[in-house]
Amino acid sequence: QVQLVQSGSELKKPGASVKVSCKASGYTFTSYAMNWVRQAPGQGLEWMGWINTNTGNPTYAQGFTGRFVFSLDTSVSTAYLQISSLKAEDTAVYYCALVDTAMVTGPFDYWGQGTLVTVSS
Amino acid sequence: SYVLTQPPSVSVAPGQTARITCGGNNIGSKSVHWYQHKPGQAPVLVVYDDSDRPSGIPERFSGSNSGNTATLTISRVEAGDEADYYCQLWDSRGVFGGGTKLTVL
Numbered sequence: 001q002v003q004l005v006q007s008g009s010e011l012k013k014p015g016a017s018v019k020v021s022c023k024a025s026g027y028t029f030t031s032y033a034m035n036w037v038r039q040a041p042g043q044g045l046e047w048m049g050w051i052n053t054n055t056g057n058p059t060y061a062q063g064f065t066g067r068f069v070f071s072l073d074t075s076v077s078t079a080y081l082q083i084s085s086l087k088a089e090d091t092a093v094y095y096c097a098l099v100d101t102a103m104v105t106g107p108f109d110y111w112g113q114g115t116l117v118t119v120s121s
Numbered sequence: 122s123y124v125l126t127q128p129p130s131v132s133v134a135p136g137q138t139a140r141i142t143c144g145g146n147n148i149g150s151k152s153v154h155w156y157q158h159k160p161g162q163a164p165v166l167v168v169y170d171d172s173d174r175p176s177g178i179p180e181r182f183s184g185s186n187s188g189n190t191a192t193l194t195i196s197r198v199e200a201g202d203e204a205d206y207y208c209q210l211w212d213s214r215g216v217f218g219g220g221t222k223l224t225v226l
Contacts (some may be wrong), residue, residue: 016220032135035215045156045164045207060200061214106213107154107170111163 002026004096004112010117017084019114022096024077030054032098034079035108036070040092050099051079086119095115125208125218132224141221143191143208151210155184156223158205158220167206168193172222200225 007021022034033064036048051070058070070083083090097108116120126144133139143153155168166175168184171191181196195202203225208218 035217037217044205044220045158045209045217047217050215097164098220105152107166107173107209108156108164109166111165113163 002098002110004098004110006094006096006110006112006115009116009118011120012086014086014087014088014119016119017082018086018117020081020083020094022079022081022112024079029077031075032109033100033101034070034072035083035097035099037095037097037108037111038092039088039095039114043059043092044046045095048081048094052101053079054101083117086117088119090117091119122141122214123210123212125210125216125217126169127206127208127218127221129219130222130224131226133195134226135200137198139195139202140206140224141193141195141206143193143218143224144189145191145210146189148189148191148210149187151186151212153180153184153186155210156207156209157202158207159203161196164207195223198223198225 005023010018020116030053034052038046048064051058069082071080083089096112098110100106137202152170156164156165157167167178167182171186172184183194205220207220
């Protein structure tokens, strides 16, 4: 069965960096596009962008350019979200989620369990 | 940018029908997906492509989409349905509605 297992919670100081991992299993890694979704405290879900698991090409949503980097290690079927120069407003739960690459307007079929990143001095 | 509008909250008694709307400009021309999100858990897809149900999702969950409104309908509501519900579509980028908190009275 398809599984996405994310790394554990992180507590970081402002200005630091964090790298969240999302390890995939149970399917061919390149069959799904890897997306990232954020949920800030008390807020709704927000799409951050996605990375093409065939080419490694990332696409970032407005508001997630510059400090946010999506990457892959296909040898271990793992996607990464790195956030640099952390700010208090980056405090959120970050989810990885899969979209079938064959469905341009498809749903997020599978989700990771979420990683809480807390930015506080 | 495309905006999806959901009511912040919907309340319903057990056994009744809950309807959660998602408004957007000519949303009926797009494929809408719905997610159930409970605290501390990952979101779960409950309806995709307007009205299809993933395997394992009860038939009580259904969807429709026409004009400027998509609707998620939950029949015979149970206590376990209490959650936040989000609509979502693609408009050159991923777009989520603001979410609706379903309260089972």
